Amino acid sequence: MNVLKDISLSAVAAGFVAVLIGFASSVAIVFQAADMAGASEALKVSWIMALGLGMGATCFFLSMWYKSPVITAWSTPGAALLATSLTGASYAEAIGLFIFAGGLMLLLGISGLFDRLMRWIPLPVACAMxxxxxxxxxxxxxxxxxxxxxxxxxxxVAYLACKVVLPRYAVIMVLIAGVVMVLLQPHAAFSGIPLSIGSMSFVAPEWNTSLILGVGVPLFIVTLTSQNIPGVAVMRASKYETPVSNIISWTGVTTVLLAPFGGFAFNLAAITAAICSGEECHKDPSKRYIAGLSAGVFYALAGLAGATVVGLFAVFPKTMIAALAGIALLGTISANLKAAFDEERYREPALITFLTTVSGVSFFGVASAFWGICFGLTVLLIQNLKKS
Structure with a gap:
């Protein structure tokens, strides 16, 4: 099998690091959203299992089908939105708006509008975002x-040393160095981590029109602008021409199917996808899909583990996770900075896009990544009108 020939330690490790960062960086927000929805402890475990299995299936099968690192994730901005917007809603009504938002994403994908939208955005502007x-x-x-x-x-130090001696495995050594340092800490409570497999609980949806319009539509917009558009930018920056409308459709289907179990929103990943699509994953772009397969397996295992995963990630300090994410993304940040500002005609639109996105501004509940693209394209349009 070609898969066995293509497997590399660096690609498998990239998938593992992506899952580690994806879970550790935002699982607390997911639980806040579950609390706001009125989820019991058993339902919270169901959320983790549904999300883990959903991300695992989409990562694995889409990466295998398209032979590129297709990394999916839960919608972290969507979870943050839910954690502040579900006051007064019943759990069943929350399930209803999850299904509604997933259905909108499915319609966007099968209509082909998303592909056409992405063709209007020049690569330097997307890289700047x-x-x-x-x-x-x-x-x-x-x-x-x-x-x-x-x-x-x-x-x-581990990163800098490995970049000289073993550059391909630099991120692996950073992970190992961080874990070893945590193990040496006297307060590391690994012994208290529960060992158990999760279970999924089905809850039938209820439909509340005002809740769907007030929270369901913003959940769709936030997921689209903050997750899917940056996710496509990662793929295009790494020269993957995967048909994104098909992928968006599959994330919508996954959301609709798993929403009754707590799978509130699935989408393309951006940050973790960058880890799996850069040179640190594998020098040969055609073999980086192994990172997607790896992420799929680890996501599924994380979902099955349920409470064990939550306890494990609680042991690692936030500073270690933040540093690991940043170091793993240094190459991607550098490459995209060059791509964003390399061509003079796109330099100012790219700069406006970058500054708007990094500012974190939000208008009408829509995240800065969307406004960065809008403002950058507006500047580009004005420049083109001036020339013509």
Whole structure:
């Protein structure tokens, strides 16, 4: 099998790091959303299992089908929106709006509108938006260094040393260095982690029109602008011409099917996808799909583990996770900075896109990544009108 020939330690590790960062960086927000929806402890475990299995299936099968690293994720901005917007809603009504938002994403995908939308966005502008999304992760290396100097300093030294000796495995060594440092900490409570397999609980939806319009539509928009558009930018920046409308359709289908179990929103990943699509994953772009398969397996295992995963991620300090994410993304940030500002005719639109995105501004509940693209394209349009 070609898959067996294409497997590499660096690609498998990239998939693992993507799952580690994806879960550890935002699982707390997911639980806040579940609490706001009125989920019991059993239902929270169902959320983790549904999300893990959904991401695992989409990562694995889409990466295998398209032979490219297709990385999906739950909608972190969507979870943040739910954590602040579900006051007064019943759990069944929350399930109804999850299904509605997933259905909108499915319609967007099968209509082909998403593909056409992405063709209107020049690569430098998309790269500038991506750098804006990733910028704070790079900065977090040094804010984490200030907060937890010993662990983060060791991770940085491991990275710099491996870039000279074993550049392909630099991120792996950073992960190992971080884990070893955590194990050496006297307060690391690994012994208290529960060992159990999760279970899924079905809840039939109820339909509340005002809730669907007030929360369901914003959930769809936030997921589209904050997750799917940056996710496509990652794929295009890495020269993958995967048909994104098909992928968007599958994430919509997955959301509709798993929403009754707590799978509130699935979408293309951006930050974790960048880890799996860069040179640190594999020098040969045609073999980076292994990272997608790897992420799929690890996501599924994480979903099955349920409470065990939550306990495990609670042991790792936030500073270690933040530094690991930032270091893993250094190559991607650098490459996209170059692509964004390399061509003079796109330089100013790209700069406006970058500054808007990194500012974190939000208008009408829509995230800065969307407005970065809008403002950048507006500047580009004005420039073209001036020339003509």
């Amino acid at each position: 991506l750098v804006g999304v990733l910028f704070n992760f790079g900065v977090a290396i040094f804010t984490s260094l200030e907060t937890d100097p010993l662990i983060v300093a060791v991770m940085i």
